[in-house]
Amino acid sequence: MRLQQNEIGRREFLQTSAAGLAGLILSGQFKLQARNREDAVRLNAWIRIGTDDTVTLIASQAEMGQGAGTTLPALLAEELGADWKRVRLEQAPVNEAYRNPRINWQFTGNSESTTGFFDLLRRMGASARAMLVEAAAEQWNVRPEECVTENGLVVHVPTRRTLRFGELAERASRKTPPKDPDLKQPAEWKLLGRSLGRVDIPAKLDGSAIFGMDFRIPGMIYAAIALAPTFGGKVKKHDRTPAVSMPGVIDVVEIPDGIAVVADGYWRARKALAATPIQWDDGPDGSVNTASLMSQYRAALNGDEWMRVKVSGFPPSTGEMVTADYESQFMAHATMEPMNCTARVTKDQCEIWGPIQGQELTRFEVAQALQMPPERVQVNRTFLGGGFGRRLWTDFSRQAALISRAVGRPVQVIWSREADIQHDIYRPAVLNRLTARVDESGKPLSLSHRLVSPSILQLVFPPVAQAPFDPSCLEGTLEWHYRIPHWEVEFHQLKVPVPTSVLRTTGYGPNLFAIESLIDELAHRAKQDPYLYRRELLAENTRARDVLDLAAEKSNWRQKPAPGHFRGIAFAEAFRTMTAHVVELSVRGHDVTIHKVTCAFDCGIALDPDICRSSMEAGIAWGLTCAFKSEITFAKGGVEQSNFHDYPLLTMAEMPPVEIHYRNSDTRLLGGTGEVGPVTLVPALTNAIFAATGTRYRSLPLSRFGLRLA
Numbered sequence: 001m002r003l004q005q006n007e008i009g010r011r012e013f014l015q016t017s018a019a020g021l022a023g024l025i026l027s028g029q030f031k032l033q034a035r036n037r038e039d040a041v042r043l044n045a046w047i048r049i050g051t052d053d054t055v056t057l058i059a060s061q062a063e064m065g066q067g068a069g070t071t072l073p074a075l076l077a078e079e080l081g082a083d084w085k086r087v088r089l090e091q092a093p094v095n096e097a098y099r100n101p102r103i104n105w106q107f108t109g110n111s112e113s114t115t116g117f118f119d120l121l122r123r124m125g126a127s128a129r130a131m132l133v134e135a136a137a138e139q140w141n142v143r144p145e146e147c148v149t150e151n152g153l154v155v156h157v158p159t160r161r162t163l164r165f166g167e168l169a170e171r172a173s174r175k176t177p178p179k180d181p182d183l184k185q186p187a188e189w190k191l192l193g194r195s196l197g198r199v200d201i202p203a204k205l206d207g208s209a210i211f212g213m214d215f216r217i218p219g220m221i222y223a224a225i226a227l228a229p230t231f232g233g234k235v236k237k238h239d240r241t242p243a244v245s246m247p248g249v250i251d252v253v254e255i256p257d258g259i260a261v262v263a264d265g266y267w268r269a270r271k272a273l274a275a276t277p278i279q280w281d282d283g284p285d286g287s288v289n290t291a292s293l294m295s296q297y298r299a300a301l302n303g304d305e306w307m308r309v310k311v312s313g314f315p316p317s318t319g320e321m322v323t324a325d326y327e328s329q330f331m332a333h334a335t336m337e338p339m340n341c342t343a344r345v346t347k348d349q350c351e352i353w354g355p356i357q358g359q360e361l362t363r364f365e366v367a368q369a370l371q372m373p374p375e376r377v378q379v380n381r382t383f384l385g386g387g388f389g390r391r392l393w394t395d396f397s398r399q400a401a402l403i404s405r406a407v408g409r410p411v412q413v414i415w416s417r418e419a420d421i422q423h424d425i426y427r428p429a430v431l432n433r434l435t436a437r438v439d440e441s442g443k444p445l446s447l448s449h450r451l452v453s454p455s456i457l458q459l460v461f462p463p464v465a466q467a468p469f470d471p472s473c474l475e476g477t478l479e480w481h482y483r484i485p486h487w488e489v490e491f492h493q494l495k496v497p498v499p500t501s502v503l504r505t506t507g508y509g510p511n512l513f514a515i516e517s518l519i520d521e522l523a524h525r526a527k528q529d530p531y532l533y534r535r536e537l538l539a540e541n542t543r544a545r546d547v548l549d550l551a552a553e554k555s556n557w558r559q560k561p562a563p564g565h566f567r568g569i570a571f572a573e574a575f576r577t578m579t580a581h582v583v584e585l586s587v588r589g590h591d592v593t594i595h596k597v598t599c600a601f602d603c604g605i606a607l608d609p610d611i612c613r614s615s616m617e618a619g620i621a622w623g624l625t626c627a628f629k630s631e632i633t634f635a636k637g638g639v640e641q642s643n644f645h646d647y648p649l650l651t652m653a654e655m656p657p658v659e660i661h662y663r664n665s666d667t668r669l670l671g672g673t674g675e676v677g678p679v680t681l682v683p684a685l686t687n688a689i690f691a692a693t694g695t696r697y698r699s700l701p702l703s704r705f706g707l708r709l710a
Helices: 010-019 068-080 118-140 165-173 201-206 266-274 290-302 359-370 395-407 417-422 462-466 508-525 530-537 542-554 609-628 681-693
Strands: 003-005 030-032 039-042 047-050 055-059 087-091 147-150 153-156 161-164 221-227 234-238 249-255 258-263 278-281 307-312 320-328 340-345 350-354 377-381 411-414 430-438 444-453 486-493 566-574 577-588 591-602 658-662
Touching: 039 165, 047 118, 047 165, 055 068, 068 087, 068 118, 118 147, 118 153, 118 161, 118 165, 153 165, 161 165, 221 249, 221 266, 221 395, 221 417, 234 249, 234 258, 249 266, 249 395, 258 266, 258 395, 290 430, 290 444, 320 508, 340 395, 350 359, 350 395, 359 377, 359 395, 395 411, 430 508, 444 508, 508 530, 508 566, 508 681, 530 542, 530 566, 542 566, 542 577, 542 591, 542 658, 566 681, 577 681, 591 609, 591 681, 609 658, 609 681
Parallel strands: 003 087, 055 087, 221 411, 350 377, 444 486, 591 658
Antiparallel strands: 030 039, 039 047, 047 055, 147 153, 153 161, 221 258, 234 278, 249 258, 307 486, 320 430, 340 350, 340 411, 430 444, 566 577, 577 591
């Protein structure tokens, strides 16, 4: 497969929008391929077939290492009956046809690249298949029921006659798409359910892959930026004289909350920026620090302003009460590729190229910044050098557009690592208070869950600001499979000056760290094996219990570990996937040695097992970083950390041995794997540390207590 940029005309856009997500949109037009110049027919918004039999499939989701650029085209190719070796991939433009059907918004995130498009893309592929079959049957004068598609051919089964897709494409494009096409059953799949090899890897290995910082356009210049060091700060005044006298410097541009120096090379721009005197107005939040923020959290947790979000059953009047508080830290995304974007703005058009997760939000926000109609803003996506939710937001894209307009030339904005760490949209700290009542056997009769968090979605999905609560903050508290007669959840949405947003696991991470830690505490108080304790609480959910059993089996839970080794376990549902982790470790002083991590999961069906495994492995690495290392703290109204020396990530040498196991259950229960890996890893780790040391750590990161990976 090769990646290309796809364009869709206004007429096709309107046809697609009018027909909705269930129909198949015909254009009936030939389209010239940019690279090979072969005629191609668009069968719908997702599929184009060339006269040389090349099948071009449209990728609506950003490829940022999660494998969406492989699995989503495989869904189309499977139902279509395409020859995988002749499939190409194009990036979708901003277009209503490519919106996530669940949320009706075009973005990549929330572990929905596959789950959000699974049904839609299968219907699109099956509809195109039916149109090709009808065209072939008409040409042969046979019944369509006698024909099948395979490897890019329509086959007449009784006579074994064949016609190539390229021969049929134009005729097929004139057929009416079926409203309810027949879908293949998993037993018929030839591509799905097996590992295809990620189509983006060859280009990334040979260096031909284009990430945001690799993009070039004739006449392009570069911008380095300095942003206010405090939240809500702005430029008071600056002196442009030193910068504009330096070689290659073109201009100094004031942007919202900062200054940009534009030059004919990035390092010249950055050097000139360092020589530019800037005085800052700290704004109203110039005294914010970690201690003051956390005192707000504590006051809210101990206060009486709560919204009851969910309640099930009736509270018991008896039972011993167990209460514990759990704290998760502020975190930065720290993507390997810092924020960057290229923009070319003319009088009546804006073109954007960059590593973007939120295509539709980017177009909207850039259009607002330029006071330009959204349809005049074209957003083009490159590969993403990590995303984790950070590239849903639009600050770096808006900067590029404003600077390009100011200087009248295409501009590539590149943030320094320091700017990236200190001007992120942070995962918020979260406080959880869990109170359980237990019966004589130690089993929970009730669980009361209170959590304090700022909004996660308010920046990337503005309508949530008008909602009574942010549902992302509550993830993990509402997907409940343990048998507990009474359960209630209350939420306090805190207002803080720190900008907060999505970071990989959203609410699942902090909330399930708390829940799975408390379940472990209850098992210990009851003097019961934590695996068997959970298993009994999951007695009514076979699928959940099977995943827990698989993790226990593969980790040899029932066998005594080696001397000095201890294990911890955790289970949860997150992003519609059942997951369990077992961590085996030893502790000597402050040094924690992880000997093995075992992960078991059920995402309904693993559409590409290797991609699912790699997602889980990457999640484990991120979870260990979260558990041990990374934390954002504040002083004098800004962020104290600035680079990887004081915001460390897991190193390759620290990565422990990992085993990943999965089970398939039902395609109707399809879940995601892109964000699931860290969720139960963290509580399994802290539960194992408790088993080894007798100390229960309820606050992250563990470096606060001097613990480190050996």
